[in-house]
Amino acid sequence: MNDPKQLDTAKDHKQVRIGDIGKDTEKLTTVKLDDLMPLPGDTVFGDKEWEPLPESTTEKYACILDDVNILQIPRPQSKEEEEELVNKFLDGMRKLFDPQNNWTFLSMLETTMENCAKCNTCSDACHLFEASGHNEMYRPLFRSEIFRRIYKKYVKEQPLARWRSGDVELNWRTVARLGELAYRCNICRRCAQTCPIGADNALVSREIRKIFSQEMGIATPELHERGSMLQMKVGSSTGMNAKAVIDNLEFIDEDFSEETGYEFKTPWDVEGADILLIHNAGEILSWPDNVAAFSIIFQAAGLSWTLSSDLAGYDNINYGVFYDDVQTARTALLHAQAAKKLGVKKIVFGECGHAHKALTVIADRIIPPGLQIPRESCFPLLRDIVFSGKIKFDPERNNFPVTMHDPCNLTRLMGIIKPQRDIVHKLCPQFREMNPHGPHNYCCGGGSGFAVMSRSNITEWRCKVTGRKKFEQILNAFEDCRGPDVKKYIAAPCSNCKGQMRDLIAHYELREKEGLTYAGLVELIVNAMVDVKPGFIKWEDAM
């Protein structure tokens, strides 16, 4: 406490102000254990103090916001580098408001800049703000208002900007903290949903990420180098090339044919098939049950379908949607080209929320007419299969408590709510909803790319803060059967959400303490199939 540059924790550490953003302190704020939103029930889940960031990180990168570091912004080493950081940021910000550079989101960004009334209605909708004990840093308006004031003063050069819109100190610390703040938001857009005016403060997070990526060349390695760039290089962010992925699927086909007693084979590169199914390739490595389940269901339903071994044709991820419009467009075009090459009638997405949104909604105004192939969610198709009578089901096999997490991209951002519900209502006698659900759901905490990040203490942060509201929702959904004795299932039909569930369950030992497991929706379908040996869902090793 003797060092004035250290965070003064004796004061109210949560009440940071816009005026603090450029302050010469080593840390702007912190979330203490006592701040965290309490969880329901008497079980002690044992949150711990923050794991300190490694010195190698703090020395190299500007870790000056809080206890976590996500965006690796090199710490400036001289006055010149400090100025360069600010000037590059301003250059990027100017481009955000230029139609040639940002036709993609200019309308939404400008209207959000000009019309927000700063009424703070959005704050209570934010699960991070609530979970952190209302730490000001997580208030949706905090980040967007800093951005807005910089815009009004330095980009729009509004007369009397300081008087009209409020002032903000712009220095390298402001820029570095704003960049990091853009990664303190799941971009789930629940805040935007509640805005009486229609402003979108979550979009501001994504636009800031774009400045860093598209102008300054700074993005998180998980999303960029090991994400979209790796996908464009070898075909998948998992690192699997076409040969590896085909080999893996062969193993999956063999293993699960034997295990389920249902002989199936996943088709590859079938020209003229009706359906090109694109999985999130992470499923193949982490959740092969999911991939096998799709193959079993599609084969049992007699569909004409195929996977593609073309570049990115077997991995539906599009990490660009989290941080970079150019990468978004490139990845979407690769997916469309893979479908075009095979001459399929439609693309169907496996259980991956952001991939659904990326290629169906966002790329709808990116893909040129020659590559426009219809894109469809797997859920209406699965509902059609389940209700078609082509497959016999025994719902008693799913007679355990089941709840369902709604991936934001599928529900709030695409309006796909009912098909998956029709399925669980038919096949899961003990299904219960989370509250709220559907378009008003809460993010799992892994949204906007966080689910694939586990550097230093990011996983800890995802569990303690971003995933806390979802954790509360899960516990409440199973309020009548808490504890380890009753096995309970969370259906999370999205790869990123599953990654977050996996880490939540491991971090808080929820398998042991609450009898919780998780997987997708197709696993429940196959588990109830009469033609498959009982026990497709594995309660013990679904990690």
Next chain:
Amino acid sequence: MSQFAYLLTYLGLAVFILAALKRIVAYKRNPMHLRWELYPVPHEGGGKASYGGGYLEDLEWWNKPRETSRIRELSVMIPEMLFLKAAYEHNRPLWMASFPFHFGLYLTFGLVALLVIGAVAELLGAPTDSGLVALIVSVSTILGPIAFGMSLVGAFGLLRRRLRDPALRNYSATEHYFNLALFIAAMGVAMLTWATVDPSFEMARGFIAGLITFNLKGVDSSLFLLQVVLAVLTLAYIPFTHMSHFFMKYFLYHDIRWGDKPNVNAPEINEQLGEVLGYEPTWSASHVAIPGKKTWADIATFNPAAEPEENEKTE
């Protein structure tokens, strides 16, 4: 002084209309944006809007006729605009002040419309004790103080919240307080004018008749003229502030939040797509600023991670 008030009114109305149009035209001139919708989308058909669903729930949705309803959209939009439903649901303490403020303003617009109708009727020779004029007078007499009163109560309530609630205070700039003070002054003077000088709004109808006929006759009340000046200045000022949300909200809702029109049989979208893909971005990061690649189409079809020969094949 009266002439000044008349001229200022012409000027104020012109500024308001032109500035509001400028905002709208600027928005409409922006290039096509990507889809960024948020559900629930109320125009969705088949009962889907009721639970927040949309057409993407349908198998092979592109082969089915889209069921959309402008009436369902308006059935959400109008209560939202009139009663601030979102604030009521998500921020009740704010709504307690914001609703009377906004509704009072809407009633004030209604009052002005009535006064214009009354003035025109009188100009057309309707006797002041005729049914129409009498009705307008009696309704205006009731509507006016309610409108001014609601706005005043709301404006004071909003000011109190901005001053006392740290969550609002920390994000409020001088302009927020100025705006509310301006409304309090305008509505306060309007209330005072009604109470002391023009209880039946006869003077107001006369002033409007003068505006319509360009007969800038004198008005024998400084308080009335002050009311006119404040009202006109407030109106002209709105489009230059975030308060332009009162007309821009339509676009934020209709065009962005609910803009889920798919690119299926939509040549107008493809035409605009052709245009924007020809734009020339200047982003500087190395994976975007590719030598020789100028347009969005060039850049988006270039794979920065591929071996050089792979990109050559695609060119």
